Amino acid sequence: MSLLDSRLHRRLYYLREVSNFFMLRMSNLQLSPDEPEELLRQLICRRLRIKPAELLEYVIYRRSVDARKGKVHFVYTVDVRVKDQDELLARVKDDGVVLAPRVEYQLSISGEQPLTSRPVIVGSGPAGLMATLALASLGFAPLLLERGAGVDERARLVEEFWRQGKLHHRSNVQFGEGGAGTFSDGKLTTLIRDPRCRYVLEQFVAAGAPPEILYLAKPHIGTDNLRRVVKNIRRRIIELGGEVRFNSQVTGLQVRQNRVLGVTVNDKDFIPCSVVVLAVGHSARDTFQMLLEQGVTMVPKAFSVGLRIEHPRWLIDQAQYKHYAGHPRLGAADYKLVYHGRNGRSAYTFCMCPGGVVVAAASGPGQVVTNGMSYYRRDGENSNSAILVGVGEDDFGSRHPLSGVRFQERYEEAAFALAGGNYLAPAQKLGDFLADRPTERWGEVRPSYRPGVVPALLKECLPRYVAETIKEAVLAWGKQLKGFDLTDAVLTGVETRSSSPVRILRDESMQANVAGLYPAGEGAGYAGGIMSAAVDGLKVAEAIASVWRPAG
Numbered sequence: 001m002s003l004l005d006s007r008l009h010r011r012l013y014y015l016r017e018v019s020n021f022f023m024l025r026m027s028n029l030q031l032s033p034d035e036p037e038e039l040l041r042q043l044i045c046r047r048l049r050i051k052p053a054e055l056l057e058y059v060i061y062r063r064s065v066d067a068r069k070g071k072v073h074f075v076y077t078v079d080v081r082v083k084d085q086d087e088l089l090a091r092v093k094d095d096g097v098v099l100a101p102r103v104e105y106q107l108s109i110s111g112e113q114p115l116t117s118r119p120v121i122v123g124s125g126p127a128g129l130m131a132t133l134a135l136a137s138l139g140f141a142p143l144l145l146e147r148g149a150g151v152d153e154r155a156r157l158v159e160e161f162w163r164q165g166k167l168h169h170r171s172n173v174q175f176g177e178g179g180a181g182t183f184s185d186g187k188l189t190t191l192i193r194d195p196r197c198r199y200v201l202e203q204f205v206a207a208g209a210p211p212e213i214l215y216l217a218k219p220h221i222g223t224d225n226l227r228r229v230v231k232n233i234r235r236r237i238i239e240l241g242g243e244v245r246f247n248s249q250v251t252g253l254q255v256r257q258n259r260v261l262g263v264t265v266n267d268k269d270f271i272p273c274s275v276v277v278l279a280v281g282h283s284a285r286d287t288f289q290m291l292l293e294q295g296v297t298m299v300p301k302a303f304s305v306g307l308r309i310e311h312p313r314w315l316i317d318q319a320q321y322k323h324y325a326g327h328p329r330l331g332a333a334d335y336k337l338v339y340h341g342r343n344g345r346s347a348y349t350f351c352m353c354p355g356g357v358v359v360a361a362a363s364g365p366g367q368v369v370t371n372g373m374s375y376y377r378r379d380g381e382n383s384n385s386a387i388l389v390g391v392g393e394d395d396f397g398s399r400h401p402l403s404g405v406r407f408q409e410r411y412e413e414a415a416f417a418l419a420g421g422n423y424l425a426p427a428q429k430l431g432d433f434l435a436d437r438p439t440e441r442w443g444e445v446r447p448s449y450r451p452g453v454v455p456a457l458l459k460e461c462l463p464r465y466v467a468e469t470i471k472e473a474v475l476a477w478g479k480q481l482k483g484f485d486l487t488d489a490v491l492t493g494v495e496t497r498s499s500s501p502v503r504i505l506r507d508e509s510m511q512a513n514v515a516g517l518y519p520a521g522e523g524a525g526y527a528g529g530i531m532s533a534a535v536d537g538l539k540v541a542e543a544i545a546s547v548w549r550p551a552g
Contacts, residue, residue, distance in 0.1 A: 025098055107538075121144045124146040133240075136237045148171040150246050162450040175283070184223060185351070187218070250287065251266060277537075277544075280523045282500035292401055297513045310445050314326070339477065350388050357449070358384050388495065391407065415461040503524065
């Protein structure tokens, strides 16, 4: 059976074909949550001063929620096709009505050198999946190697870890099909402006993601949908001639005269190849060590550490949406906050999960790591986010390439010890954290972290400057977002995997100092989220196709 559901296929074909005729892009069309979306047609006609019959077609290009100044409304940008559009554009004097740009992304091969061995992609996170899918579509028959299990088996092992504290070292929240993002919110927001973003979204929709991610300002898939999406992308790769192998960790490289000749899998099986894409993710510490020993150049990279904070979902909804809180068209509210501290450091909220849970995200023994996760409906009792503070080389105490890794491990191990082992996490009520006193009992907010939490003084598993900055930030944010400084809010530690602690250096050809080795995505230090990692994977695939062509 083909991967593409016929309805989804027709929907994408329709959007792509219609967009060739759309000539006008209209911005700042507003509707309240109580107004049906069908009113857009009236707003368009009124704004353009045309009759309904003159509006031939419109498609939503973008939809966001504006909740500033106590007024909540949807803001739309739409692409429209009208009769006599050239005459209309000349007549309408409106900065919000412009010619819609035609931005199309197409994969192509310009390389002339035949690639006699198939390219190997290491890691099945967003960078690895998109690089593999792109190379497969170009006829390279790539081989994707993933150290962890397929997503169904992986989900079973992760659930076992959350219930019993039994960690599987190769298949966990960090490792396995889909990468770390599979057990998150599936947020696709990004600050990059790149035509590849639309291509990535289309691939996700074709694989079963909700179609509205094509136009929502803050699209998300949800961890429940992500599991289906990554399986369907895998099936599409196989349909196109690629291969995917699970439980296959790359444990070595063969390099001769500064060129890669192959990879060793699980310490025993050798696979010859001259092109390797390293999309290993930000937690592949053993892989970083192996690469360093093989002479691959890398440097320590700044990242952020901190805690997870949980509030009642209704409180955040009410603070953001006022009397519209709980409206079915709005869903659970989010936030994004920044604070510049007195000590010169900044704190910010990260990976906000409305209606989500705090999850155990360790990938190594004797370490506690937290992350956030939401399902598509975002209807959980609590909303959570990370509160993070930036750290860099001056904090690591060394210029060694893996000094950031050692820094992470120090505080993850401290959190593990503070909670007494078995992957329980240290936690504290916000009011107690601010007052430097132990938490005796939980209040309005119940911790969602599994396998469980232990009340503890969180300052004992954080750098002092991080704890101090978080205290200042929370009090300041309480003035910006009513209720954020709720004394019963729960803090859980520690969050250390905000981004990669290393950068694997690459040149303009996207290759490392070892020829044929292409670092990609978040783990290599070139992305910061699902979308930017996926785009980077595409860039690497393009770089390969600019030099090589499939043999035969």
